Amino acid sequence: MTAANDEAPRSTVLAGVIRQCGIDMAISKKAGKGASGVPKPEKKGASKVAKADWKEGFKKKQAGVSDMTLLTTISNEAINENLQKRWQNGEIYTYIGGVLISVNPFKDLGIYTDTMVQLYKGKNRLEVPPHVFSIAESSYYNMNAYKENQCVIISGESGAGKTEAAKRIMQYIAAVSGGQDSSIQQVKDMVLATNPLLESFGCAKTLRNNNSSRHGKYLELMFNAQESFGLQGPEAYAITSRSNCLEVPGIDDVEDWHETLKAMQVIGLSAQEQNEIFRMLAVILWLGNLVFEESDDGYSKIDDPGVTEFIAYLLESDTATVDKALTIRVMETQRSGRRGSVYDVPLNVIQAQAGRDALAKAIYNNLFEWIVSRVNISMKPRTAHSHLIGVLDIYGFEIFQDNSFEQLCINYVNEKLQQIFIELTLKAEQEEYVREQIKWTPIKYFNNKIVCDLIEERRPPGIFAALNDACATAHADPAAADNAFVQRLAGLSSNAHFDSRGSQFLVKHYAGDVMYNVAGMTDKNKDTLIKDLLDVVAGSANPFIRGLFPDKPDPNSKKRPPTAGDKIKARASCLECALVENLMKARPSYIRTIKPNENRSPSEYDNKAILHQIKYLGLQENIRVRRAGFAYRNTFEKMVER
Numbered sequence: 059m060t061a062a063n064d065e066a067p068r069s070t071v072l073a074g075v076i077r078q079c080g081i082d083m084a085i086s087k088k089a090g091k092g093a094s095g096v097p098k099p100e101k102k103g104a105s106k107v108a109k110a111d112w113k114e115g116f117k118k119k120q121a122g123v124s125d126m127t128l129l130t131t132i133s134n135e136a137i138n139e140n141l142q143k144r145w146q147n148g149e150i151y152t153y154i155g156g157v158l159i160s161v162n163p164f165k166d167l168g169i170y171t172d173t174m175v176q177l178y179k180g181k182n183r184l185e186v187p188p189h190v191f192s193i194a195e196s197s198y199y200n201m202n203a204y205k206e207n208q209c210v211i212i213s214g215e216s217g218a219g220k221t222e223a224a225k226r227i228m229q230y231i232a233a234v235s236g237g238q239d240s241s242i243q244q245v246k247d248m249v250l251a252t253n254p255l256l257e258s259f260g261c262a263k264t265l266r267n268n269n270s271s272r273h274g275k276y277l278e279l280m281f282n283a284q285e286s287f288g289l290q291g292p293e294a295y296a297i298t299s300r301s302n303c304l305e306v307p308g309i310d311d312v313e314d315w316h317e318t319l320k321a322m323q324v325i326g327l328s329a330q331e332q333n334e335i336f337r338m339l340a341v342i343l344w345l346g347n348l349v350f351e352e353s354d355d356g357y358s359k360i361d362d363p364g365v366t367e368f369i370a371y372l373l374e375s376d377t378a379t380v381d382k383a384l385t386i387r388v389m390e391t392q393r394s395g396r397r398g399s400v401y402d403v404p405l406n407v408i409q410a411q412a413g414r415d416a417l418a419k420a421i422y423n424n425l426f427e428w429i430v431s432r433v434n435i436s437m438k439p440r441t442a443h444s445h446l447i448g449v450l451d452i453y454g455f456e457i458f459q460d461n462s463f464e465q466l467c468i469n470y471v472n473e474k475l476q477q478i479f480i481e482l483t484l485k486a487e488q489e490e491y492v493r494e495q496i497k498w499t500p501i502k503y504f505n506n507k508i509v510c511d512l513i514e515e516r517r518p519p520g521i522f523a524a525l526n527d528a529c530a531t532a533h534a535d536p537a538a539a540d541n542a543f544v545q546r547l548a549g550l551s552s553n554a555h556f557d558s559r560g561s562q563f564l565v566k567h568y569a570g571d572v573m574y575n576v577a578g579m580t581d582k583n584k585d586t587l588i589k590d591l592l593d594v595v596a597g598s599a600n601p602f603i604r605g606l607f608p609d610k611p612d613p614n615s616k617k618r619p620p621t622a623g624d625k626i627k628a629r630a631s632c633l634e635c636a637l638v639e640n641l642m643k644a645r646p647s648y649i650r651t652i653k654p655n656e657n658r659s660p661s662e663y664d665n666k667a668i669l670h671q672i673k674y675l676g677l678q679e680n681i682r683v684r685r686a687g688f689a690y691r692n693t694f695e696k697m698v699e700r
């Protein structure tokens with residue numbers, strides 16, 4: 059979200075920029091929460107009571123301390139005790155200086171109403187109880203007062219409440235910025251509508267969060283009333299029914315669906331554009347229903363040609379072309395750099411399935427990217443000299459029973475974010491005291507750079523490089539490629555944060571030990587769309603489909619296409635550049651979210667799990683640095699200006 063300055067601070071005009079993965083100073087939207095940008099209250103009565111309590115909270119004494127730099131004893135246990143007291147008292151927010159700690163209440167506390175917005179408007183954070191609105195207010199105030207860019211970095215594990223916090227910041231800024239002008243209102247509506255729209259396209263239920271951000275991986279696509287693309291209920295599609303979970307408590311798919319449609323209208327998507335989006339979703343769902351059988355000669359053949367025919371119809375392509383691209387790879391020999399003869403290599407069932415899945419994923423990914431850029435076109439900043447408030451909300455750290463490539467990527471990006479936090483708070487702050495020759499006893503903290511290196515190093519090869527090497531050996535058999543990966547992993551055994559255990563390997567992440575299963579990893583890493591399938595989309599009679607795949611691969615290029623691991627590394631390094639380099643110039647705020655229990659229970663405070671999060675988030679070190687240092691730090695120029 060960007061906000062451009064007007065003369066008077068409060069009449070700031072709102073505009074927006076959204077980038078995938080929260081790169082640059084922008085709202086990063088992971089996808090797919092409940093459709094509404096502003097979550098629905100639970101029960102009306104309950105909400106009123108909570109609201110009354112909260113208003114009372116302004117007057118009554120709060121539980122524990124609201125800023126943990128004031129704790130008498132600094133230990134993980136004391137932090138835990140304080141958070142517990144407050145959480146049980148309905149006070150989910152606590153500060154460590156300017157860092158906001160948020161413990162997920164798993165219930166509607168009635169604390170995000172318009173009345174609450176008014177209570178926080180224009181207030182310094184020390185005047186009012188801790189709240190995410192206070193972080194939003196101070197970013198907004200600082201942006202206007204100092205004409206400086208701002209960013210809010212939200213971290214925490216999956217289901218801890220990051221997306222919720224990001225939405226509340228957007229809610230607050232939309233409410234306090236701009237005037238009543240209808241064009242400003244239109245932009246505000248658009249900013250808020252980005253939530254249901256982008257969320258609908260990128261989230262799925264996981265064991266750790268009913269609405270977990272996935273971006274293009276593991277999606278539940280539930281639609282009805284789309285007869286024009288031959289669509290039925292979610293039970294009819296392999297992709298949506300495989301999990302055997304068609305209903306999620308608290309989520310009303312029909313309501314969310316209507317909200318998504320409404321959001322599309324607010325953003326300004328034309329009927330034609332909406333239609334093309336649904337067409338693409340239909341292609342993906344039908345691709346998932348495509349079954350390959352083994353022919354007598356051991357190759358793949360499509361079980362039901364009717365499905366291929368329908369996919370070809372949706373892709374506005376020719377059935378024979380689609381059938382061939384899905385079951386045969388066209389190879390071309392090369393001699394001394396010259397093109398040789400061309401011949402057809404039939405695919406086996408495993409290869410055909412991989413191609414089908416890669417096509418479905420590529421369409422989904424490119425569609426999501428298209429939606430993000432389309433939203434940005436609608437919301438592009440309307441004035442020059444705009445300042446920014448960026449809100450970064452990424453997918454949270456994940457540990458499952460079965461952890462695979464997806465968890466490795468997610469957890470790697472979380473490691474990078476932790477690095478940024480360390481860099482900007484613990485390390486930079488301590489270095490500043492040394493630089494300023496202020497007497498300082500160094501405070502030790504765990505630097506997770508060693509884990510980042512373990513995953514991303516090129517030389518000696520880290521996990522991603524080992525995966526790429528194994529993929530490059532081009533084993534047609536995924537099991538053989540996985541074995542090659544296991545062999546290469548042995549080279550990492552000297553790293554104290556790694557342990558190779560046959561078909562599994564253990565990474566000691568900053569947030570906990572995760573055991574990854576090797577099976578299928580090389581296949582997921584390849585994730586490349588073979589040229590024949592790209593030719594199908596490029597040859598479609600439909601300009602929208604062609605537009606989703608603008609870059610045709612160069613058939614003569616010797617460079618191997620980037621793997622999924624390469625892409626996630628590139629994204630993480632963008633994140634690093636944008637945040638560490640650009641946002642160092644902006645004033646960062648942090649929200650560290652905590653998940654109180656695995657059962658989404660509003661009453662269970664799981665001491666062990668929370669203590670673990672307190673430790674790995676480095677809250678104790680954060681308090682120590684903050685307490686030993688100066689409470690107010692600003693440059694001399696700014697002090698004078700003020």
Ligand SMILES: Nc1ncnc2c1ncn2[C@@H]1O[C@H](COP(=O)(O)OP(=O)(O)OP(=O)(O)O)[C@@H](O)[C@H]1O
Nearest residue numbers: 164165216217218219220221222267270271453454
């Ligand atoms: N402040 C809050 N008040 C009420 N409920 C909340 C709050 N924060 C989170 N929740 C509840 O917890 C659920 C999970 O939160 P959220 O989706 O924000 O987690 P996340 O950290 O973004 O997870 P992931 O990394 O998996 O995307 C929400 O759907 C909501 O039900």
